[in-house]
Amino acid sequence: MKAEIIAIGDELLYGQIQDSNSSFLSQKLTAEGIEVIFKTSVGDDINRIAEAFNIARQRADLIIASGGLGPTLDDVTKKAVVKAFKRNLIFHQEILNRVEQSFRKRGSLMPKINQNQALIPQGAKALSNFWGVAPGIFLQDKQTLFFALPGVPKEMRWMMENEVLPILKEKKPKHFILHRTLRTTGISESAMYEKIERLIDPKGEVKFAFLPAPLGVDIRLTIESKEKTRAQEKLDEFEQKIKEALGTYIYGTGEQTLEEVVGGLLSERKKTIAVAESCTGGLIGARFTNVSGSSKYFERGVVSYSNEAKIELLDVPRQVIEEYGAVSEQVAVLMAKGVRRLAKTDYGLSVTGIAGPTGGTPQKPVGLVYIGLAHPDGSFAQRFQFGNDRNENRRKASQAALNLVRLFLIR
Amino acid sequence: MKAEIIAIGDELLYGQIQDSNSSFLSQKLTAEGIEVIFKTSVGDDINRIAEAFNIARQRADLIIASGGLGPTLDDVTKKAVVKAFKRNLIFHQEILNRVEQSFRKRGSLMPKINQNQALIPQGAKALSNFWGVAPGIFLQDKQTLFFALPGVPKEMRWMMENEVLPILKEKKPKHFILHRTLRTTGISESAMYEKIERLIDPKGEVKFAFLPAPLGVDIRLTIESKEKTRAQEKLDEFEQKIKEALGTYIYGTGEQTLEEVVGGLLSERKKTIAVAESCTGGLIGARFTNVSGSSKYFERGVVSYSNEAKIELLDVPRQVIEEYGAVSEQVAVLMAKGVRRLAKTDYGLSVTGIAGPTGGTPQKPVGLVYIGLAHPDGSFAQRFQFGNDRNENRRKASQAALNLVRLFLIR
Numbered sequence: 001m002k003a004e005i006i007a008i009g010d011e012l013l014y015g016q017i018q019d020s021n022s023s024f025l026s027q028k029l030t031a032e033g034i035e036v037i038f039k040t041s042v043g044d045d046i047n048r049i050a051e052a053f054n055i056a057r058q059r060a061d062l063i064i065a066s067g068g069l070g071p072t073l074d075d076v077t078k079k080a081v082v083k084a085f086k087r088n089l090i091f092h093q094e095i096l097n098r099v100e101q102s103f104r105k106r107g108s109l110m111p112k113i114n115q116n117q118a119l120i121p122q123g124a125k126a127l128s129n130f131w132g133v134a135p136g137i138f139l140q141d142k143q144t145l146f147f148a149l150p151g152v153p154k155e156m157r158w159m160m161e162n163e164v165l166p167i168l169k170e171k172k173p174k175h176f177i178l179h180r181t182l183r184t185t186g187i188s189e190s191a192m193y194e195k196i197e198r199l200i201d202p203k204g205e206v207k208f209a210f211l212p213a214p215l216g217v218d219i220r221l222t223i224e225s226k227e228k229t230r231a232q233e234k235l236d237e238f239e240q241k242i243k244e245a246l247g248t249y250i251y252g253t254g255e256q257t258l259e260e261v262v263g264g265l266l267s268e269r270k271k272t273i274a275v276a277e278s279c280t281g282g283l284i285g286a287r288f289t290n291v292s293g294s295s296k297y298f299e300r301g302v303v304s305y306s307n308e309a310k311i312e313l314l315d316v317p318r319q320v321i322e323e324y325g326a327v328s329e330q331v332a333v334l335m336a337k338g339v340r341r342l343a344k345t346d347y348g349l350s351v352t353g354i355a356g357p358t359g360g361t362p363q364k365p366v367g368l369v370y371i372g373l374a375h376p377d378g379s380f381a382q383r384f385q386f387g388n389d390r391n392e393n394r395r396k397a398s399q400a401a402l403n404l405v406r407l408f409l410i411r
Numbered sequence: 412m413k414a415e416i417i418a419i420g421d422e423l424l425y426g427q428i429q430d431s432n433s434s435f436l437s438q439k440l441t442a443e444g445i446e447v448i449f450k451t452s453v454g455d456d457i458n459r460i461a462e463a464f465n466i467a468r469q470r471a472d473l474i475i476a477s478g479g480l481g482p483t484l485d486d487v488t489k490k491a492v493v494k495a496f497k498r499n500l501i502f503h504q505e506i507l508n509r510v511e512q513s514f515r516k517r518g519s520l521m522p523k524i525n526q527n528q529a530l531i532p533q534g535a536k537a538l539s540n541f542w543g544v545a546p547g548i549f550l551q552d553k554q555t556l557f558f559a560l561p562g563v564p565k566e567m568r569w570m571m572e573n574e575v576l577p578i579l580k581e582k583k584p585k586h587f588i589l590h591r592t593l594r595t596t597g598i599s600e601s602a603m604y605e606k607i608e609r610l611i612d613p614k615g616e617v618k619f620a621f622l623p624a625p626l627g628v629d630i631r632l633t634i635e636s637k638e639k640t641r642a643q644e645k646l647d648e649f650e651q652k653i654k655e656a657l658g659t660y661i662y663g664t665g666e667q668t669l670e671e672v673v674g675g676l677l678s679e680r681k682k683t684i685a686v687a688e689s690c691t692g693g694l695i696g697a698r699f700t701n702v703s704g705s706s707k708y709f710e711r712g713v714v715s716y717s718n719e720a721k722i723e724l725l726d727v728p729r730q731v732i733e734e735y736g737a738v739s740e741q742v743a744v745l746m747a748k749g750v751r752r753l754a755k756t757d758y759g760l761s762v763t764g765i766a767g768p769t770g771g772t773p774q775k776p777v778g779l780v781y782i783g784l785a786h787p788d789g790s791f792a793q794r795f796q797f798g799n800d801r802n803e804n805r806r807k808a809s810q811a812a813l814n815l816v817r818l819f820l821i822r
Contacts, residue, residue: 010618010620010633011620011622011631012437012450013437013441013446013447013448013449013450014437014438014441014447014590015433015434015435015436015437015438015439015440015441015447016434016438017434018429018430018431018434019429019430019434020429022426022452023426023428023429024426025426026424026425026426027425027426028426029426030424030425030426035424036424036425036426037424037453037454037456037459038424038451038452038453038459038463039423039424039450039451039452039453040449040450040451040452041433041449041450041451042448042449042450043448044620045448048448048449048470051470052449055466059462070600070621070623071600071601071604072600072601072604072621073611073613074618074619074620074621107796108599108602111601111602111604111605113601113604113605114601131800152623152624154625154800154803275693275714277693277696279700280697280700281693281696281697281699281700281701281705281709281712282686282688282692282693282694282695282696282697282698282699282700282712282714283693283697284693285688285692285693285696285697285714285716286691286692286693286694286696286697286805287693288692288693289690289691289692289693289714289716289766289805290692290801290802290805292766292767292768292769292801293769294692294716295716295717298692298716299716299717299719299720300713300714300715300716300717300719300720300724301692301693301712301713301714301716302711302712302713302714302724303686303693303696303700303711303712303713303714304711305696305700305705305706305709305710305711305712306706306710306711308710308711309710309711309754312753313711313713313724313753342723342724343719343720356703357703358703358704390703391701394697394700394701
């Protein structure tokens with residue numbers, strides 16, 4: 001089965017936003033063993049969208065379009081469907097009821113303009129939209145399966161997973177492409193490559209891909225097979241080998257986040273933690289509490305951005321700050337001990353650093369970060385030197401802090 | 412002048428990497444007043460690439476392709492040019508000399524496989540590649556200008572700016588496309604539409620686009636004109652009219668973030684703020700401190716995730732929590748007052764809510780959030796009801812909190 005993905009929206013052609021929808025759709029289709037042969041982006045123009053649909057029909061068995069289903073005048077995808085597939089729009093009372101209802105749920109009346117969302121091309125099926133108002137469209141035209149999804153990423157993703165994929169699973173030929181992702185942090189792509197190079201065979205059944213990102217490198221294994229169980233066993237075998245080679249650099253698999261892993265470890269051990277943040281400004285607290293159920297182990301956070309806050313809230317002695325500076329090993333340790341004592345938790349975690357772009361000196365350059373950990377048997381701090389990008393330094397510091405807790409818990 | 416961008420490479424169709432090349436090319440072309448009408452991605456397949464070239468020739472005056480110019484077998488862009496434009500490849504000794512030289516500069520001998528980089532379609536011009544080896548291609552075929560650039564982003568960018576744009580500046584008609592973005596929060600797309608509908612003329616000079624996102628809707632105005640000053644005046648005029656219609660729903664323009672705007676207002680007025688967060692877990696602190704220079708006005712934050720933290724750190728009386736619940740107007744006000752008193756700032760901002768997915772009751776459902784503000788002359792709290800998505804509720808609460816400060820400062 002060959003697929004074409006069509007992204008609709010003027011903004012995609014101006015280059016100001018990345019088309020993450022098409023990437024998501026590509027990934028999902030590839031995972032189902034469906035080959036994506038073209039991706040097209042087109043503006044909010046009825047004729048050009050219809051042209052893109054017509055070209056796609058000639059070369060693909062499956063077309064998935066996203067965008068242009070909203071109620072406003074610049075949303076013209078349905079009109080393009082009418083033009084390309086030569087079908088009229090039919091009014092569906094039950095769709096209107098659903099649209100009205102979704103407005104009522106939010107306590108507002110449906111604006112009149114949303115009425116047109118109850119119009120669906122003849123013979124098409126409306127796809128439900130869990131997170132929004134505009135229904136999607138599924139149309140089977142001779143050999144072509146055609147889907148139109150909303151452009152809002154959250155709505156599109158839900159609809160793809162819950163409405164489109166079940167239909168595709170039924171219609172497509174059966175064979176599997178399985179992926180497995182291993183997530184690492186604290187090691188560079190090339191250092192990792194050297195450690196596992198011997199496992200990689202470009203002609204082998206299991207393909208390797210390295211996906212580097214600022215907070216860590218993911219390793220993605222891919223296998224294509226008609227037999228799901230055998231494929232899974234093969235992936236298990238490779239996962240095991242890689243884990244032996246990389247050890248604690250691997251913190252999780254699949255979509256697991258570092259905060260979920262650390263939260264899981266704290267939960268298992270029935271331990272609690274509190275955080276004192278300076279340069280990360282609340283980012284670590286925000287990451288801990290991203291995880292549902294985090295109130296079991298995350299007791300509190302303190303964003304001691306000013307020196308006064310460090311002194312008053314965390315009992316860091318003023319003279320230590322004056323002698324060693326707010327960004328120092330000594331202050332990191334005292335912040336961690338302070339927040340642990342204050343919150344009466346098992347662990348206290350702290351971060352102090354120079355995020356940049358200003359505030360650096362030759363001795364303490366931008367990107368210098370100390371992370372402190374206080375625990376029942378003592379305390380310590382570790383020094384990190386990141387780069388020049390403020391935002392990235394803050395994110396990397398939050399990652400290193402969470403990872404320090406993980407490594408301490410599994411030591 | 413109408414352009415089509417064609418990105419070549421199998422990896423683009425798997426969805427694992429974002430096609431940043433096409434975004435870059437879009438931006439550069441749009442800035443030159445060249446309208447991008449289609450973007451296409453296609454794999455490393457001679458026939459499909461040639462098909463994409465042929466379709467593009469029929470609808471665009473300018474085609475810019477990137478990728479597939481390397482020396483290896485899977486790089487087939489030049490073969491597709493031969494097929495689509497029916498031109499033979501001609502060997503150029505001077506190109507071979509350059510390729511050999513660029514290997515020598517790096518202290519290595521040219522692998523034999525790179526010889527084919529000296530082959531260029533008949534009548535085409537080779538474009539120089541500052542950062543790499545593969546030359547680009549420029550071809551004029553009847554009405555069509557065709558460029559093929561390398562896929563390596565750094566090479567592609569240099570070649571676009573130094574080789575392609577000078578040619579385009581000479582060939583293109585002189586006119587401009589200008590954009591302006593107005594950023595709103597706290598109003599839905601349809602409600603906004605109703606307020607400014609009368610300003611929108613689909614056939615008018617100024618085009619409207621609505622870009623909805625969970626934290627707010629952006630309005631993008633676009634104008635195409637030969638006269639830059641006139642176009643700018645026209646955009647000014649529309650911006651003014653929209654501002655009159657939408658008032659304080661608009662918080663900024665262009666790429667401005669809400670935290671920058673709020674930070675700017677606090678700076679201007681020489682005011683300071685401290686934050687007490689519950690369900691947002693540090694997100695508001697993280698957003699405030701995202702802005703370089705925020706230490707001038709952001710004094711500290713407290714993530715009072717547990718009741719004990721609210722009681723100990725913020726002096727919220729235990730009995731108020733027991734009587735009204737931690738998620739209540741009363742507690743929000745006391746948290747805001749508490750953190751303001753503690754930090755001795757001009758303002759204290761607080762958030763308490765039920766992010767979900769658990770913890771909701773019929774009286775206090777998931778998504779219920781109270782935001783409190785304490786200021787020199789008093790204090791108040793406002794109630795918000797968001798949806799069911801934990802992550803989105805937290806982000807929306809942080810947005811509403813920042814917006815509440817903004818609205819209070821400009822009241």
